[in-house]
Each structure stands twice: as structure tokens, then as C-alpha cells.
Amino acid sequence: MARAQEAGHDVVVTENREACGPFLVVCEHASNRFPAAFGTLGLSPQARSAHIAWDPGALGVARRLAGLLDAPLVAAGVSRLVYDLNRPPHSAGAMTARSEDYDIPGNLRLGADERLRRTEAIYLPFHAHLRAEIARRLAAGLPPVIVAVHSFTPVWFGTPRAVEFGVIHDADPALALAVVAEAKARTRLDCRLNEPYSAADEVTHTLRLQATPYGLANVMLEIRNDLIATPEAEAAMAATLAPVLEAALAAADAPQMKKASH
Template structure:
């Protein structure tokens, strides 16, 4: 396990760096840690442990997936309310002043200097670490398949969500469509494409920044968080999704020719 630090902050943790599998797992909303240098942003403990601060269950699923897929994992070390690593620096959502039903006092009327401080302390080192992992694999002739892991609430502004597993894509839908098809065959989950979010909701920044420019196969997974509310449920979900991802990748990978084998 390796971590990247900026000004004493562990903003990104990388596990299984030398894993030889084809996937690279990413969890941008892995943590609800509020470093002392940023304070609590004026939030009570219950708010800091709620979904607004992180994606509950996502890290547990991502860790298990990384083990099952023999893949590295790059995960966030601070709350997305300090900086949402799946948003670009100019996005209001990068340091949101309001999330769902919660006002975020510490993010209200942020100065340009404070936005820059958080960008330099959190966003830049996280994405530099992820880009470095991608570059190392590209240099070895093994382009990674990027899989980002997220969770979402079963109720949104009072409206129940029946979708259980969302498969999101950016510019290239190939892997997402294959994952959706395999999930419908291999699982009993209510699986849907681009639900409960899509690229139009600005949720594919990491894919757009890190995968699309290199032409890497990529997909964003959204899991309803009541289905991964315990460590046992996280393990079970990862065990269900790992073969789905493997089969999906096989479905979009051209078979090797005799010349290539030779």
C-alpha cells in the first residue's frame, strides 16, 4: 500500500500497485475524513458520516474487486465535501456549498485563494497519482481498463430509487454496454444504463480526464448503498460483480490472431 501526501495530508491511497490484472480500480469518494487543516466545514458528526460526505460501502467493494481482479486500487483519503475528486476545479460541485438537504457552511462563499488551496492540496495530487499508475502500465504495453466505483442513496429528495446497479459511461459506451448486458445475465440486480446519473450530470470527470484521452476502456459503477451496508454485503457485491467485469472485458476484446500469437 502506498499513499500520496500533500502538506501532511494523505489524499490518495494506492493498493496492489504491482498487480498484473488488466483492470485499474478507482474510488474517488472512498473517505469521509475531514483533515484538521480544513476543519469540519461547520457540519455535525451525523452529516459528516452521511452520504453527502462520501460513498458508503464503495471502498469496501472497490478493495474486494481489486483483490478479485488482481488489480491496483487508487482511492481518495479525504471527504468529497473538502474536494469532490470527480469534479474539475471550475465546477461548483467540486466544493459544494449545498449537498442534498444539507448546507455546507465551510464551503459557502469560498475565496479564490481557498479554492486554489484545496485544488492544490487534494485534487492535483490525487489525479497525478492516478495518472502515474496509468502511465506506468501504458509504458509496459498494458493499457489499463478503468473502473470507478461509487454508491448512491436509495431515496433521493423523498423519492425511492428502484434501480440497484447503475452502469455509467463517458464518450465510449462499449464497456458500459457490455457490463450492463453481463449484469443482466449473471445477477438479479435491477441494472440500468446511465442511471441514477449520467455524463450529463457531470459525474464522469475522472473517466473524461484519465481514460478517454488515452483511448482506454472505462466504466463507472453505481451501487445502491443499502445493498452494501455491511462488510459482508460489500464482499458479496464484489464477488457478484467481478465475473461480470471479466466477462464484459472479454466481450469487447478482439480475439488474438494466429500472427499475434506467433
Template sequence: MTGTTTKTLPVVTTENRSARGPFLVVCEHASNHFPAAFGTLGLMPEARAAHIAWDPGALGLARGLSKALDAPLVSAGISRLVYDLNRPPHAPGAMTERSEVFDIPGNANLAEAERLRRTEAIYLPFHAALHAEIARRLASGRPPVIVTVHSFTPVYFGKNRKVELGLIHDADPTFARAVLIEAKARTGLDCRLNEPYSAADGVTHTLRLQATPYGLHHVMLEIRNDLLADDLAISAMTDGLAPVLTAALARIGTETNRKAAI
């Protein structure tokens, strides 16, 4: 998908809703689609296709994990530059004026009415849909383990990043630490906890909003995007990470999530 498409995409899509596995997969930065209602934000096509606009490879991996883990998937259909769904409405980064070295002209000095318009059109429907999937599973006695899928660029402000798989958590590190142990044992990836980001960087809003209040196990997967460069690479990463997640859950058991259902 490129940023030049004129196709109208939904704000949020839920796939594999009838899945019976213990996980729920989320991809907030799945798309670099710029709806006509919000324009191109003054960006050239090259910028709209770049990693600043989305997480390349993340949706493919999220779909692979959804299938492999028999898990529902909730994904976004609009570029994070229009609204970053992993940021709360009051955060500057929700509708950022600058991403790395790129100015975002269409986000400069946004009026209150425009911030409200985007919040109502994008943020509220997405998080309502995600919450609905969580609530359905809570009601059926199957509290889900929340796995959010992201990718990051190999070079950031001119600095090479050696980490290949980052595992990030909100308040409870239990599941992320178990995933780290299993990933180190089962893959050849350079795996690190709370790199290249952590909750201190404000990147766990979805987890804080949707998982932490219910005491749900959770992890944010950050994969270096050169490892998701094509379908073959995405398939290989799926094959590597699906058993890691399953083994991590077996390692810690599901006691916390069981308590959440009581």
C-alpha cells in the same frame, strides 16, 4: 470510519500496485475524513458521517474488486465535501455549498485563494497519482480498463430509487454496455445504463480526464448503498461483480486498449 476521527489520512493511497490484471480500480469518494487543515466545514458529526460526505461501502467494494481482479486501486482519503475529486476545479460541485438538503457552511462564498488551496492540496495530487498508474501500464504495454466505484442513496429528495446497479460511461459506451449485458445475465440486480446519473450530470470527470484521452475502456459503477451495508453484503457484491467485469472485457476484447498502447 467516522467524520469525528482526528487521524490524518493521506490525500491519495495506491494499493496493489504490482497487480498484473487488466483493470485499474478507482474510488474517489472513499472517505468521510475532514482534515484539521480544512476543519469540519460547519457540519455536525451526523452530517459528516452521512452519505453526503462520502460513498458508504464504496471503498470496501473497490478493495474487494482490486483483490479479485488482481488490479491496482487508487483511492481518496478526504471527504468529497472538502473537494469532490470527480469534479474539475472550476465546477461549483467541486466544493459544493449545498448537498441535497444540507447547507455546507464552510463552502459558502469561498475565496479564490481557498479554492486554489484545496485544488493544490487535494485535486492535483490525487489525479497525478492516478495518471501515474495509468502511464506506468501504458508504458509496459498493458493499457488498463478503468473502473470507478461509487455508491448512491436509496432515497433522493424523497423519491425511492429502484435501480440497484448503475453503469455510467463517458464518450465511449462500449465497455459499460458490455457490463450491463453481463450483469443482467449473471446477477439478480436491477441494472441500468446511465442511471441514477449520466455524463450529462457531470459525474464522469475522472473518466473524461483519465480514460477518454487514451481511448481506454471504462465504466463507472454506481451501487445503491443499502446493498453495501456491511462486510457480508460487500463481499457478496464483490463476488457478483468481479466475474461480470471479467466477462464484459472478454465479450468486447481489448482492441481499443491495445490501440491505446501503440
């Protein structure tokens, strides 16, 4: 069994680092922690536990997928309201002043110095750490398949969302298309391609930064969070999606599958 390891800084946590399967699981919105150095951003405890601060259920599913797939997991340790690790530093969404129907007082009128402080403290360490994990596996002859795990709300500005499982791609759609096909064949989930978000919504930064330059197969999974609201539901969803991902990788005939083995 692979050892769980934690990075020397608290903005990123790595687990199953010694895993040898073909996948590498990423969870950029895993945490709703607000480090003392950045305060609460003027938000109530209720707001800091809401979906605006993190992706509820995503870390639980990501951890279980990593275990089932014999994959390492790289997860965020800081709320996305302090810095959204799936956004580049020049994006307004990286330190958003408003999320859904919440104003974020601590992010209003941020100056360049504060944006740089957060970028250096959170964004750069996280993505450097993820890139290092990818490089280690490349050097070992195990080019990883990048799977980013997210969750989304069942209601968006008063409108219910029917989609239960969204599969998002950036430049390369091959693995995403295979995941959709396998999910429709193997599960009862309402699975849709590029819903409820797509690359046009600037949600594929991690894939574009970390996977595309190396030519790595990649996909972003979006799970409706009412379906993963308990630890039992997280485990059940991971058990459903793990064979979907394995079959999709085989169907997509990704180069990683030829080079990596358990």
C-alpha cells in the same frame, strides 16, 4: 500477492500497486475524513458520516474487486465535501455549498484563494498520482481498463430508487453496454444504463480526464448503498461484479484485453 502501498500524501491511497490484471480500480469518494487543515466545514458528526460526505460501502467493494481482479486500487483519503475529486476545479460541485438537503457552511462564499488552496492540496495530487499509475502500466505494456466505483442512496428527496446497479459511461459506451448485458445475464440486480446519473450530470470527470485521452476502456459503477451496508455485503457484491466485469471486457473486445494477461 501484490503489496499494498500508501502514497506519501494522505489525499490518495494506492493498494495492489504490483497487480498485473487488466483493470485499474478508482474510488474518488472513498473517505469521509476531514483533515485538520480544512476543519469540519461547520458540519455535525452526523452530517460528516452521511452520504453527502462520501460513498458508503464503495471503498469496501473497490478493495475487494481489486483483489478479485488482480488490479491496483487508487482511492481518495479526503471527504468529497472538502473537494469532490470527480469534479474539475471550475465546477461549483467541486466544493459544493449545498448537498442534498444539507447546507455546507464551510463552503459558502469560497474565495478564489481558498478554492486554489484546496485544488492544489487535494485535486492535483490525487489526479497526478492516478495519472502516474496509468502511465506506469502503459509503459509496461499493460494499458489499464479504468473502473470507477461509487454508491448512491436508496431514497432521493423522498423518492425511492428501484435501480440497484447503475452503469455509467462518458464518450465511449462500449464497456458500459457490455457490463449491463453481463449483469442482466448473470445477476438478479436491477441494472440500468446511465442511472441514477449520467455524463449529463457531470459525474464522469475522472473517466474524461484519465481514460479518454489515452483511449482506455472505462466504466463507472454505481451501487445502491443499502446493498453494501456491511463488510459481508460488500464482499458479496464484489464477488458478484468481478465476473461481470471480466466477461464484459472479453465481450467488448477491448484492446487492453489483447495486451494484458494475468
